[in-house]
Amino acid sequence: MSTDGTTGSSERDRVDLTRRKLVQVGGVGAGIAVSGCLGIFDEEEPEPETPEETETPTEEPEEEEPEEPTEQVAYGNCWICHHNCGQEVVVENDAITYLTGVDGHPRGSAGEGTEGTVCPKGQIQMDKVHDPARIKQPHVRRNGELEEVSWEEAFEYTAKRLEEFDEEHGAETFLDAGSWATTDVFRNLWRDLYGTPERIGRGIHVCAGPTFQSGSTMGVGSDNRFPDYQNSEYIIAWGRNVLETFAGQFEAKGIMTAFEENDATLVTIDPQHTETAQKSDKWLQIEPRTDGALALAMGHVIIEEGLYDEEFVEERTYGFDAYREAVADKTPEWAEEITGIDAEDIREIATGFAEAAPQAGITIWTGTAQYGNAWKASQSITALNGLVGNIDRPGGLRMWQGVPLANPFEEQGVDLPNNAAGETPALRKYEEYEEYPVRHTTGIAHNLVPEMVENGHINGIYCHYDNPLKDGNAEAWIEAIEEMDLVISVDAYWSGVSRMADVVFPEATQLEKDTLGTGTWSAYSEHSWITGSTAAVEPQWNTKPGFDIIVGIAEAMGWGEYFPWDSHEEYLNDKLSTLDLTLEDLEAGGDNYELVDEYGYEQWKNDDDWQFRFDIDGLDNFATAAEEAGMGTAPEWVPPGTYGDELSDDYPLELFDTRAVFFSHGGDQHNERMLDRNARRHGLEDEDYRGNYLVINPEDAAERGIETGDMVQVESETGDGELMAYVSERTKPGFVTMEYGFGEGSVQPDNEGMNSMKVHATQMDPISGQPDRHVAVDVESGGD
Ligand SMILES: Nc1nc2c(c(=O)[nH]1)N[C@H]1C(S)=C(S)[C@@H](COP(=O)(O)OP(=O)(O)OC[C@H]3O[C@@H](n4cnc5c(=O)[nH]c(N)nc54)[C@H](O)[C@@H]3O)O[C@H]1N2
Ligand SMILES: Nc1nc2c(c(=O)[nH]1)N[C@H]1C(S)=C(S)[C@@H](COP(=O)(O)OP(=O)(O)OC[C@H]3O[C@@H](n4cnc5c(=O)[nH]c(N)nc54)[C@H](O)[C@@H]3O)O[C@H]1N2
Numbered sequence: 021m022s023t024d025g026t027t028g029s030s031e032r033d034r035v036d037l038t039r040r041k042l043v044q045v046g047g048v049g050a051g052i053a054v055s056g057c058l059g060i061f062d063e064e065e066p067e068p069e070t071p072e073e074t075e076t077p078t079e080e081p082e083e084e085e086p087e088e089p090t091e092q093v094a095y096g097n098c099w100i101c102h103h104n105c106g107q108e109v110v111v112e113n114d115a116i117t118y119l120t121g122v123d124g125h126p127r128g129s130a131g132e133g134t135e136g137t138v139c140p141k142g143q144i145q146m147d148k149v150h151d152p153a154r155i156k157q158p159h160v161r162r163n164g165e166l167e168e169v170s171w172e173e174a175f176e177y178t179a180k181r182l183e184e185f186d187e188e189h190g191a192e193t194f195l196d197a198g199s200w201a202t203t204d205v206f207r208n209l210w211r212d213l214y215g216t217p218e219r220i221g222r223g224i225h226v227c228a229g230p231t232f233q234s235g236s237t238m239g240v241g242s243d244n245r246f247p248d249y250q251n252s253e254y255i256i257a258w259g260r261n262v263l264e265t266f267a268g269q270f271e272a273k274g275i276m277t278a279f280e281e282n283d284a285t286l287v288t289i290d291p292q293h294t295e296t297a298q299k300s301d302k303w304l305q306i307e308p309r310t311d312g313a314l315a316l317a318m319g320h321v322i323i324e325e326g327l328y329d330e331e332f333v334e335e336r337t338y339g340f341d342a343y344r345e346a347v348a349d350k351t352p353e354w355a356e357e358i359t360g361i362d363a364e365d366i367r368e369i370a371t372g373f374a375e376a377a378p379q380a381g382i383t384i385w386t387g388t389a390q391y392g393n394a395w396k397a398s399q400s401i402t403a404l405n406g407l408v409g410n411i412d413r414p415g416g417l418r419m420w421q422g423v424p425l426a427n428p429f430e431e432q433g434v435d436l437p438n439n440a441a442g443e444t445p446a447l448r449k450y451e452e453y454e455e456y457p458v459r460h461t462t463g464i465a466h467n468l469v470p471e472m473v474e475n476g477h478i479n480g481i482y483c484h485y486d487n488p489l490k491d492g493n494a495e496a497w498i499e500a501i502e503e504m505d506l507v508i509s510v511d512a513y514w515s516g517v518s519r520m521a522d523v524v525f526p527e528a529t530q531l532e533k534d535t536l537g538t539g540t541w542s543a544y545s546e547h548s549w550i551t552g553s554t555a556a557v558e559p560q561w562n563t564k565p566g567f568d569i570i571v572g573i574a575e576a577m578g579w580g581e582y583f584p585w586d587s588h589e590e591y592l593n594d595k596l597s598t599l600d601l602t603l604e605d606l607e608a609g610g611d612n613y614e615l616v617d618e619y620g621y622e623q624w625k626n627d628d629d630w631q632f633r634f635d636i637d638g639l640d641n642f643a644t645a646a647e648e649a650g651m652g653t654a655p656e657w658v659p660p661g662t663y664g665d666e667l668s669d670d671y672p673l674e675l676f677d678t679r680a681v682f683f684s685h686g687g688d689q690h691n692e693r694m695l696d697r698n699a700r701r702h703g704l705e706d707e708d709y710r711g712n713y714l715v716i717n718p719e720d721a722a723e724r725g726i727e728t729g730d731m732v733q734v735e736s737e738t739g740d741g742e743l744m745a746y747v748s749e750r751t752k753p754g755f756v757t758m759e760y761g762f763g764e765g766s767v768q769p770d771n772e773g774m775n776s777m778k779v780h781a782t783q784m785d786p787i788s789g790q791p792d793r794h795v796a797v798d799v800e801s802g803g804d
């Protein structure tokens with residue numbers, strides 16, 4: 021790799037990528053070990069075949085003689101990244117003893133006849149089932165303390181508090197924060213029956229707002245994230261660390277297939293030297309938040325060289341003149357100044373991408389979405405697809421299809437009211453929020469919730485499989501949760517939210533629940549598919565699946581008639597009725613998925629009116645929001661700092677928080693095995709510390725007298741925190757990172773490490789409201 025801090029490229033060893041043996045990749049940081057396509061990162065530690073904790077999972081042990089041991093195979097559907105990877109598990113005496121993938125599974129394999137796997141965080145599902153650290157019993161707060169109660173008491177207490185809340189504050193001020201739930205009926209309870217319009221979820225709110233919105237507004241949908249990998253000849257991982265985030269799963273395998281079958285080129289654009297960067301033909305170590313400039317310059321080259329798809333542009337796009345004008349003066353030399361990437365490299369990837377098109381694709385998701393000028397950046401990147409005409413063509417940007425499912429309420433003839441119909445979300449209703457352009461494009465913004473609580477516009481929350489304390493302005497959110505009059509938590513572990521809640525419902529974890537998923541992107545480029553599973557084991561301890569919890573609350577509120585199903589399985593089978601299938605059918609025959617319809621490419625040809633939009637001036641709400649924010653509707657260059665932080669002498673470093681292969685967001689930091697693996701990955705396993713690590717470049721570390729293993733203070737204009745340093749060339753000079761989901765408010769029992777969002781205030785992208793997680797900080801040696 022190059023260590024000059026600007027551009028690097030690394031040679032890829034294709035043999036390493038496909039063999040299953042662990043290999044050491046040298047050169048960067050402390051030598052991160054990787055296993056090619058499977059993405060298992062520890063050298064020393066083989067995956068255990070049995071869970072470490074297999075304690076008796078139920079509270080009341082059987083008195084009788086133990087029965088003959090039983091062993092059976094069951095299925096699961098990993099819910100962690102919402103990526104629906106199939107799981108095959110072995111159940112012995114009601115305990116799960118082995119977990120692996122499902123061969124041929126759309127999300128967990130490379131297609132028919134290939135092995136199925138799950139990634140490290142998918143494997144944690146097995147640990148969770150029998151983990152005694154889980155919340156085992158419902159709790160309600162009485163006299164300031166959380167007390168264990170029966171389910172009946174918990175439901176009755178909740179119903180009483182919800183009724184009082186409605187009378188005192190109005191149900192419309194209750195926030196539904198159902199996130200990763202394995203059922204969707206929480207929407208029916210809170211919106212349709214209780215009547216609140218306030219809902220915060222992942223998608224545009226905390227995940228990648230600008231990416232989702234650009235895809236939707238420009239005509240390709242939010243699947244603008246996933247090219248048709250396996251048929252591609254040129255793939256750009258733009259602000260994505262695919263080989264870690266979907267380690268060994270569909271995306272990683274799709275890229276491997278493209279290497280093997282199409283001799284594809286992989287380019288990674290990332291300020292960090294990630295696993296994906298290591299495996300790339302070319303790694304462009306971009307100056308953070310400058311992706312928009314790079315994309316515009318690529319567009320400039322492609323037009324100048326006459327490499328764009330004139331026919332597609334002419335016949336199927338809107339606003340090309342505005343785009344051509346926007347890129348006219350955006351030369352690679354102009355972009356080099358801004359991005360730190362050599363003009364020659366910019367020319368090379370622009371022409372490489374355009375020449376391979378339509379068998380060329382870009383994947384974007386979070387890396388180009390979580391900053392203040394990200395809306396323009398993602399628009400300018402997405403525009404490149406329209407320019408080269410790769411849309412819904414083999415190897416290009418696929419318009420993936422899911423399977424339409426039935427509405428179980430309709431199937432049962434249940435006439436749900438729509439009690440939120442007349443309610444306007446507070447963000448659009450009150451003048452307090454008039455200065456925020458985002459109110460034109462979404463109902464709520466994560467970073468504004470604390471302000472809404474202060475204004476009395478939000479007074480309570482239902483928090484289901486979600487931890488907002490790690491998503492943005494942590495300090496303000498912690499105060500907001502304290503301030504709220506009613507906090508209902510549905511969680512499997514004690515987190516900052518469940519510890520502060522008035523009611524805590526202990527949820528069964530994924531393998532104890534029924535699941536059903538129909539995804540879109542997958543190893544099957546031409547098939548829609550469905551995957552499902554019935555619970556592999558009973559809910560452990562005194563826990564219940566989320567579906568039963570929601571129905572229990574509804575019944576206590578007097579709304580039982582709206583939920584006529586005896587079980588979640590029945591509800592899901594109603595959904596499947598369009599396919600004449602049941603969950604049991606899906607699990608019959610050695611796997612748990614079904615390929616459904618075959619669909620072709622160039623689906624836009626079926627709709628004469630379909631156009632790819634370079635300019636979104638026709639969308640009034642976006643046009644108004646853009647105007648208020650001081651931007652146009654076509655791609656343009658918006659420098660970093662226009663909306664987000666500017667670096668200064670006091671805060672000269674740019675902090676961005678990252679995912680680690682071992683943790684799903686803030687959900688797994690309770691897992692000692694993964695904490696140990698993360699420590700080992702940094703060579704710090706002998707330290708008595710299992711928090712997150714501040715990754716800092718040797719240059720910046722030397723200036724501050726910081727060495728690996730030192731505790732350091734991180735400070736921004738609005739907050740600070742402390743964690744352990746890891747000095748490495750993995751990150752650029754001037755750019756520091758840390759894993760998120762640790763520290764105050766997390767699920768780690770002793771809250772070790774730092775909540776990265778303690779240094780964050782209300783920075784956000786003005787159009788989507790997505791938290792802007794690039795924060796100006798300084799780092800000092802010190803601490804315990
Ligand atoms: N292990 C693990 N896997 C996950 C998850 C998890 O929590 N843990 N979550 C799942 C979910 S919900 C999602 S949305 C996906 C996300 O999947 P990805 O988008 O692939 O996620 P990240 O690893 O965060 O990749 C973002 C990359 O962007 C880089 N980056 C930061 N700033 C900039 C910038 O300004 N420009 C550019 N070009 N790059 C930048 C970072 O260094 C990082 O490597 O991952 C999924 N998979
Ligand atoms: N700082 C920062 N924040 C981010 C991101 C980032 O890059 N940086 N990425 C964002 C992205 S892309 C996304 S998609 C969101 C996702 O964020 P969330 O939707 O909030 O997901 P998690 O953090 O996994 O949720 C964690 C909570 O779920 C609980 N949990 C774990 N297993 C179960 C279970 O089986 N049942 C129940 N009921 N609860 C369970 C955990 O105990 C924990 O309290 O995070 C976003 N937040």
Ligand code: SF4
Nearest residue numbers: 098100101105139142
């Ligand atoms: S990528 Fe890993 S964590 Fe995500 S759904 Fe698949 S197996 Fe589960």
Ligand SMILES: [Mo]
Nearest residue numbers: 222226227228
């Ligand atoms: Mo996400």
